[in-house]
Amino acid sequence: MAQLYFYYSAMNAGKSTHLLQSAYNYRERGMRCVLFTAALDDRFGQGKIASRLGIHADAELFTSDTNMLDQINSSHHAEKLDCVLVDESQFLTKAQVKQLTDVVDTLGIPVLAYGIRTDFQGETFSGSAALLAWADKLIELKTICHCGKKANFVVRLDENGKAIKDGAQVDVGGNEKYESMCRKHFKELVWQ
Incomplete structure (x- = not known):
């Protein structure tokens, strides 16, 4: 029985690595899967999913205008799909x-x-909020704060390493711009 899974975490918990491993597992069994990634995140090239471990794969792009059902249905009718990532x-x-x-x-x-x-700022993204509400399975992938506790928040940093408290919700970046932290350290930097 098919289900909707939401694997969530702070940054640097291995989400892309896990996704790429899942895709590999399907393909190794002769199954067809399609991968999607956000068009606005082109840090590794357009239509690329990349892990910090050095593995990568091509992916279809989605924007806020993409009809996911139509695109997946079209691909499924062309050749049976076994999984969408x-x-x-x-x-x-x-x-x-x-x-x-x-x-x-x-x-x-x-x-x-x-x-x-x-x-x-500790606010949910709209996609994450909907997935948290409607997914059949919620799986937290864990990473750690610099203090060793579980990190469940992300702090945006300026060029001097200082926490940014205001600004647009989306500003794509990696380790040069964001750091995952536990709630205590996040609060000290962002909510104080």
């Missing part, structure tokens, strides 16, 4: 998450979505 799923719209529930419930294709839960 979505990286950077926090950037999905609420409507797109509903479309992914239709992929599961109508087409019978499992969907594995990977993303961060909250932004640099």
